[in-house]
Amino acid sequence: MFAAFMAHAWIVATMVAIVAGAVGFFVVARRAAFAAHALPLGAFPGAAAASLLGVSQLLGLAVFSVLGVVAIARLQRGERREVASALWLALSLALGTLLLGFSGQYVQSIYGLLFGEVLGISRGQLEGVAALGVVALSLLVLFARPLLLESLSGDLAAAAVGRSPRLEWVFLGILALSTAIAVPVVGALLVFSLMVGPASAARAFTDRPWRSLAVSVALAVGTAWAAIALSYLSNWPVGFFVGVLSAACYVAGRLCGRGIVAQAA
Amino acid sequence: MTDSSMALAVEQVCVALGGRRVLRDVSFCLEAGEFCGLIGSNGSGKTTLLRAILGFVRLEAGRIRLAEQSTGTGLIGYVPQKIALDPGLPLRARDVVALGLDGARLGPALPSRARTARVDEMLQAVGALEFAEQRVGLLSGGQQQRVLVAHALVRRPRLLLLDEPLANLDVRSTAEIVALLRRLSREYGAAVLLSAHDMNPLLPAMDRVVYLANGSAVAGRADEVVRTEVLSSLYGYHVDVVRVHGRVVVVAAEASEQIHAAVAHNPEHTTAVP
Ligand SMILES: Nc1ncnc2c1ncn2[C@@H]1O[C@H](COP(=O)(O)OP(=O)(O)O)[C@@H](O)[C@H]1O
Ligand SMILES: [Mg+2]
Numbered sequence: 001m002f003a004a005f006m007a008h009a010w011i012v013a014t015m016v017a018i019v020a021g022a023v024g025f026f027v028v029a030r031r032a033a034f035a036a037h038a039l040p041l042g043a044f045p046g047a048a049a050a051s052l053l054g055v056s057q058l059l060g061l062a063v064f065s066v067l068g069v070v071a072i073a074r075l076q077r078g079e080r081r082e083v084a085s086a087l088w089l090a091l092s093l094a095l096g097t098l099l100l101g102f103s104g105q106y107v108q109s110i111y112g113l114l115f116g117e118v119l120g121i122s123r124g125q126l127e128g129v130a131a132l133g134v135v136a137l138s139l140l141v142l143f144a145r146p147l148l149l150e151s152l153s154g155d156l157a158a159a160a161v162g163r164s165p166r167l168e169w170v171f172l173g174i175l176a177l178s179t180a181i182a183v184p185v186v187g188a189l190l191v192f193s194l195m196v197g198p199a200s201a202a203r204a205f206t207d208r209p210w211r212s213l214a215v216s217v218a219l220a221v222g223t224a225w226a227a228i229a230l231s232y233l234s235n236w237p238v239g240f241f242v243g244v245l246s247a248a249c250y251v252a253g254r255l256c257g258r259g260i261v262a263q264a265a
Numbered sequence: 266m267t268d269s270s271m272a273l274a275v276e277q278v279c280v281a282l283g284g285r286r287v288l289r290d291v292s293f294c295l296e297a298g299e300f301c302g303l304i305g306s307n308g309s310g311k312t313t314l315l316r317a318i319l320g321f322v323r324l325e326a327g328r329i330r331l332a333e334q335s336t337g338t339g340l341i342g343y344v345p346q347k348i349a350l351d352p353g354l355p356l357r358a359r360d361v362v363a364l365g366l367d368g369a370r371l372g373p374a375l376p377s378r379a380r381t382a383r384v385d386e387m388l389q390a391v392g393a394l395e396f397a398e399q400r401v402g403l404l405s406g407g408q409q410q411r412v413l414v415a416h417a418l419v420r421r422p423r424l425l426l427l428d429e430p431l432a433n434l435d436v437r438s439t440a441e442i443v444a445l446l447r448r449l450s451r452e453y454g455a456a457v458l459l460s461a462h463d464m465n466p467l468l469p470a471m472d473r474v475v476y477l478a479n480g481s482a483v484a485g486r487a488d489e490v491v492r493t494e495v496l497s498s499l500y501g502y503h504v505d506v507v508r509v510h511g512r513v514v515v516v517a518a519e520a521s522e523q524i525h526a527a528v529a530h531n532p533e534h535t536t537a538v539p
Contacts, residue, residue, distance in 0.1 A: 203354070203355045207400045
């Protein structure tokens with residue numbers, strides 16, 4: 001499983017897991033799990049449209065992720081984030097259905113988009129993922145403290161700068177970037193699990209925020225590696241193991257977290 | 266009052282929310298180091314007034330001036346009402362105070378001895394050093410309130426706004442927090458504006474009171490404001506200010522309708538009115 005043709009898979013999965021683990025920390029802290037589900041899934045018709053038009057899938061994903069961010073952030077003004085996310089999801093999936101109706105030819109690639117095809121990553125895709133990943137992580141490092149403060153309380157964050165800090169746009173933007181790089185690799189359905197599982201487990205293992213973020217990244221990378229290894233050995237799809245292992249992280253975190261609460265009580 | 270000691274001047278402020286007048290013609294001043302109670306029943310406009318001072322709501326008329334040092338820089342300490350701290354959030358009491366110091370800054374937080382010392386000093390000042398390493402969402406209400414006060418004060422603001430910080434505390438924690446705030450406001454020279462529906466725990470500490478009813482306010486020393494004539498004119502109908510067992514109670518004259526919860530909601534307080 002360490003053969004040359006697997007090299008791309010290991011590298012790209014590691015990069016995606018690092019980004020997903022780090023972004024996931026804030027997704028869970030901000031209780032935005034549903035947005036983290038709606039953005040990738042809502043971006044997937046973008047990739048479908050891109051393959052229909054013959055342009056880069058990454059481009060299609062990026063465009064639709066950005067559209068999703070704008071839609072969710074705008075709709076959110078009148079509604080709650082869950083409602084805004086659900087509306088966007090419904091709209092984009094409707095569009096996806098339409099695109100599917102236009103052409104039967106891309107039905108093969110639909111599976112890859114939904115569940116990922118980590119084993120079929122090209123050199124070009126690898127470079128795209130690396131570039132966008134660096135951008136996403138840089139933004140995350142830049143805004144880490146304000147995002148954490150806002151997770152604690154929006155009012156406290158606003159009081160610190162004397163106005164609403166408008167971090168939701170920044171946050172959704174980072175989420176969209178990580179979506180665009182993760183969807184071709186782990187698939188639209190499973191990006192969410194890689195973001196939420198490790199991150200929610202990580203908060204149970206430590207009380208320190210940045211340490212918890214590091215644990216989240218480590219668990220996400222561990223999940224991705226284990227998934228590839230298990231998939232190679234069993235010949236079952238990578239996505240299956242990503243989903244199952246992420247859920248296992250979450251359950252482990254919940255059990256451990258209950259231990260902490262019991263201790264404190 | 267000289268301008269240099271002025272911490273806050275609220276001048277004929279009117280605020281409308283959802284097409285309804287919530288504050289009308291509210292005026293008062295606070296000097297550095299003053300401790301002021303913002304008293305009024307639920308819905309009287311306390312939270313709205315504090316948010317207007319913070320710049321979160323647009324003024325329909327009037328203006329709000331802050332001390333030189335605090336204009337523009339957002340240097341107002343603020344403890345919001347009913348803040349629910351997520352027990353799942355991996356954040357220690359110490360981290361919350363550190364976020365008060367530089368949580369709005371961009372870039373990674375580089376550990377520095379000066380930063381740690383300042384956080385420790387603040388934790389010590391509010392008596393939170395013992396539980397500094399514990400997860401903040403799992404602390405008791407009184408402990409969380411201390412941590413939030415430390416968060417709000419760590420940048421040494423000239424003005425500290427607290428929205429119903431006593432609402433969920435038992436009698437003992439209430440007295441402790443009031444004494445703590447009184448002491449800190451003198452030590453740090455910060456004006457404190459604290460909203461409450463029950464003025465009694467604040468009576469020993471207050472230099473000044475702003476009494477809100479239906480969006481209008483009277484301000485002054487407690488003995489000037491909390492009087493039958495003054496409050497009757499504010500409410501627009503007759504109320505009696507009654508002093509029993511060292512507590513002040515405001516009651517409407519007709520019926521036994523209690524117009525203002527001067528009587529504590531806390532069952533541990535003795536209730537002075539039937
Ligand atoms: N966003 C809003 N839109 C419309 N009315 C509001 C809004 N926020 C508060 N109000 C109304 O303004 C009045 C004052 O509210 P508030 O300042 O929260 O009072 P308090 O803090 O004293 O309980 C209440 O009658 C409340 O219903
Ligand atoms: Mg209020």
